[in-house]
Amino acid sequence: MIYGIGTDITDVARFTKWVKDPSMTARFFNEREVQRSGSESFLCQHYAVRFAAKEAFSKALGTGITGFELRDIYIEKNGEGKPELRTLGTAAAMLEKRCGRNAKIHVSLSHEKEFAVAFVVIEV
DSSP: OEEEEEEEEEEGGGGHHHHHOHHHHHHHSOTTTOOOOSOHHHHHHHHHHHHHHHHHHHHHHTSOSOSSOGGGEEEEEOTTSOEEEEEOHHHHHHHHHHHOTTOEEEEEEEEOSSEEEEEEEEEO
């Protein structure tokens, strides 16, 4: 059964100053997501699509971005390169409280030069 769905779109250019300021990425991204090499446009897309995933997760959960740390949500690619949304700490606790232990999260990510979009489904 679907508990919730969420989607978010972000402006990639917004992340230019984040790429230049490591304190911004440290504030919002899990250390597993922090990318230190690549072109500025690649890094902006990298962070934009992951931030969109965090927002989409909060919408699917029905909480908005409250009650958990954004660093406790991260994107990890599986062995085949498929992105998977993972939670830990405060986000994992909120997910379990609202959806139970067996909740499954589905995520789809996409980006172009100007925009990044994420779609999240939480299944219980």
